[in-house]
Amino acid sequence: MYFDQTDFLNNYQAAVDELDHVDQILSELRQKKFKNIFFTGCGGSYTKFVDLRPMMFKKLPIPFMIAAPDELVKMYDAEVTEDSLIVAGTKTGETTELVAALEQIKKEKPQCTIISFIGDENSHLEKTRVVDYRIKSIDTDANLLELGWFISNFTQEASLSQLKMQKSQLAEMGAKVAAGIADLVPATLNHVNNTDITKMQMWVGSGTVWGEVCCFANYLLEEIQHIKAQAINSGEFFHGPFELIDNNQPVSVVVNSNANRKEDLRVVDFVTKFAKDPLIVDVKEFDLAEFDEDLRTYVEAYALNHYFDTMFKMYAVKTGKSAKTRRYYRLLDY
Known part of the structure; x- marks a missing residue:
């Protein structure tokens, strides 16, 4: 079977259920005064950020950048400050360049905030404790339902x-x-x-x-x-x-x-x-x-x-x- 509708719908509903947790994180983030946002990841997570770039321009009130992990730490190191928000995406939480980049950023700017969409449980990235907030990215790197909800509701809470x-x-x-x-x-x-x-x-x-x-x-x-x-x-x-x-x-x-x-x-x-x-x-x-x-x-x-x-x-x-x-x-x- 190439497409299992039951399996798809179960995962879809699990992602919708995770939105309550996303709302809790957003409520805390709105108390902080971020000066910029960086979206980072490799492969599929990078392209999912690209999908929603038009929404980012529409919804985000501060400057943002989509960058590969290596670019983030080498090309934009001066722009990443303790007032920055880093949003990372990864299926496994094991991608070497992503984990290394986040560890370096947290070491140099310990007050910056890092959120990661992580698909797998008990990942190396989560165990490093560099991630301040983890969103369960159901069976993928950056679940588009959760990521879209995060961006759309970032500025202010709807009724x-x-x-x-x-x-x-x-x-x-x-x-x-x-x-x-x-x-x-x-x-x-x-x-x-x-x-x-x-x-x-x-x-x-x-x-x-x-x-x-x-x-x-x-x-x-x-x-x-x-x-x-x-x-x-x-x-x-x-x-x-x-x-x-x-x-x-x-x-x-x-x-x-x-x-x-x-x-x-x-x-x-x-x-x-x-x-x-x-x-x-x-x-x-x-x-x-x-x-x-x-x-x-x-x-x-x-x-x-x-x-x-x-x-x-x-x-x-x-x-x-x-x-x-x-x-x-x-x-x-x-």
């Missing part, structure tokens, strides 16, 4: 009635997302089965799902499946990459539902004319238009993340490769 309404909407959205992914499975499986994995794939997207497009191309297809892939922002598609499009170039387009939708649809119009059987994934297929706009911003990214996980399982069957068949990752010193 109890509004919070209750939004949490109720979030719970309802889970069933919509599950049904949407299940509906996409047959066409997606047909696409995967008919894809020549020796050819480089082009993945195009933008907006609040851009991070997920990058994550799938870079970390799931290339890193684990060893399938060459390139993520192209739809705003850059007509500045070079479109010249590669023909019947021999595999191309897929993710269409977002918000401000950059027209640019994505412009790409769709082009590739449907000149490419052979392009895969088009429209996040509107998750049928979330009736819900609060802020909630849709991160739930659509969450939905795409799990859709890509489902496609990844299909490719794993096709290639025989999984996270256990890597060439170098945690096998060599590098």
